[in-house]
Amino acid sequence: MSERVRIIGGGLTGILAAFEAHRLGWRDITIQERFEALGGVARPRLRHGKEMRDGCIYFGGPDSQGRGDPIVEMLTAHGASFETFDNRFGSVSLGADGHRVFTWDFGGPAVDCAVTRIGRPAGDSLASRIAAYPAPIAAQLEAYCRWHLETDLETVHGEAAIPLAINRVFPAAADLNDLARLKATNPWADELYAIPRGLSGRTANLTATLPVGGFSALFDACHRALLTLGVKVELNALVSPRALLAAPQAHETLVWAANPTPLFKPLGLATPNLLKKSFATYVFEVDFDGPCPVYVQNFTAQGAAFRVYLYESGGQKLAVAECVREADLARLPTEMRVLMSGFGSLKVGALLHTDVQPRWIYHTQAAIDGLKALRGELAARFGASFIPGAWEPYAKAAKLAEVNAALLAAREGAPALAPMVAKAG
Template identity: 85%
Template sequence: MSERIRIVGGGLTGILAAFEAHRLGWRDITIQERFEALGGVARPRVVHGQEMRDGCIYFGGAGDPIVETLSAHGATFEAFDNRFGSVSLGADERRVFTWDFGGPAVDCAATRISRPAGDSLADRIAAYPPAIAARLDAFCRWHLDTDLDLVQGEAAIPLAINRVFPAAADLTALAALKATDPWADELYAIPRGLSGRTANLSATLPVGGFSALFDTCHRALVQLGVKVELNALVSPRALLAAPQADETVVWAANPTPLFKPLGLARPDLLKKSFATYVFAVEFDGPCPVYVQNFTAQGAAFRVYLYESGGQTLAVAECVREADLAKLPGEMRTLMSGFGGLKVGALLHTDVKPRWIYHTLDAISGLKALRRELAGRFGTAFIPGAWEPYAKAAKLSEVNAALLAAREDAPALAPTAALAG
């Protein structure tokens, strides 16, 4: 088995991989991060002691494996009532506010579904009754502005449309359908307040914010003897061309630079940028809280309220750059079903791509990349759980690969020359 392990990428995946590698017995561990601090895309910018978050991010409640791992290394978390809601359009085109449900509510009584004809997001949407499918199609085209036949069906999860509430359906019949048909259970949901569910009632956030969390992780890694290299730019070509026989590599960074050195065509990615705006606000409802917009109107697809630096802040995540004269009013309208919002000063804005919506070509390309890496390096090169959206799924996948690498033979030399 390898004696050394190198983790490329110091985001949450890389940090958790380092902790797990140490638990499994590695002691020569290096984590390389291209930015000046650990945290990756989850590390917010701090302005005057306040975190300018790019979106809604938090951890699960009691038993969350990520919280348990980070807590074991000195991080502290505070629990809060997990509050959320959504805004959809009713049959009369008026806004419908749904509390305790973060997905779309469609004024539809029909619940009959079919199996998707393929793996695309368009195929998944077509499995619903026509009234529901039409609403989902309009929302996705507004949100993504792309051909839904090219998008992988699992993109429904980050789009928050993986489950739909057919608001006009008989709840008893819907509950029975979900209990007897796994596919119906996958596609439909009943809001927590109407179903009596007690799961997901609480969640956690790191005490002091995410910057403090990642700084705590940095200190804990150093105390374990992990070498943390910041501002470290790793050449994929050099790394793949000359692997060390006694080194295991975890690539927890963006995988796209790996394709060309391995002679693989880089897949077509969903090139979509989103704009975020952080405001100081006053709110007479609960906090933290988030509301999803499924009306396919306006610019904001989600508004998330949180506290930082002793003040309530709101981040509006937008499908495009917003008209700042209209955005505060749009935010007030989205939150109006849940509390009164007074929008104050704009504190921060950012526009950047998000690589959380996979195309079918990207999924196919990532599978080919995994096969090529496994063929050349066996378990000595661990991909960083690029496909899953959920944090827990990423952790589980990487941990399983680390265990396999720890139990396997020494790293293998490349079986073929790298592409020029």
């Protein structure tokens, strides 16, 4: 059993790993974060007391049994404060004649298709997953993915459907009773099809939670809680993967909660080809007469914005437009108003913030294969003393469960559990 835990990366995964390590009995715990504050990519920039968020990040609300989001429960136990809100969202898709279709309380694409037969993908690629749908659905999904990613969909892993928000599709022209029976009797159809919440009578996801005071306040509270527990937090800490892997410390469990790409070369592995795609975000002051927070996904494959997310910060309603490319600022406010027009009246004010950053949430097939090889090499060399930071799953809860299981295995000296890959849905 190791005496120390060192965590590389002070984002949400690293913070949660530190809390769990302390719960399991470790007392010599260090977080090393390369930036000047904890939070990683989820920590927003502040402008005049307002958070410039780059996208839509929520935590779950209570489920039908009254159980809360496990991340919220863990952070609340360490002094963080959350507030619950009505979870409102929607999507805009294209109808059969090209008109826009607005769907409340469903964040995926709605396609005018009455056919619901479904096949099994011929492979693991996103292209194979899309081809499992009837032709009218497959055509719209392919157009959307090519607009969003601008790459060969055969090279993208099928699990990218989850961050793309196309893991479930509503065949809007289908008979709802027939669709419900199909979902109840065919697990694969249940994974690929959905019925919007308002049409199905489901009560899941009616509420969600956000940190009181915003994400900066959340991560500052986590920092204070970690220090109270005796966790050492080293900021502006640059860690050399080569030096760390060449001379691992005895009696130390290492959690790599950062980007795994720098680990390949020191282990003699080829770095896999990644999906090199940058997205632009624009934050505006807005007035809106609909619900807030709220987000709308754009599946029309038209314009620049694939999502508009409204939230409050610093006493002001703000909207972030997440775009597949740099947008024409003369046209973007109109595009945002059109996307929100099915849900409320949006008035777009001053532009507060612009950012262009790559996103590494869409895995290529090569990346999934490479991460598998990387995990194998790390396990062979270091056993349970090296814990990968749940690199593959997109869902936050899946990441937490995987890292927690590996920490428990390291604490008990047992073989680590196999990595969890989040399933669609």
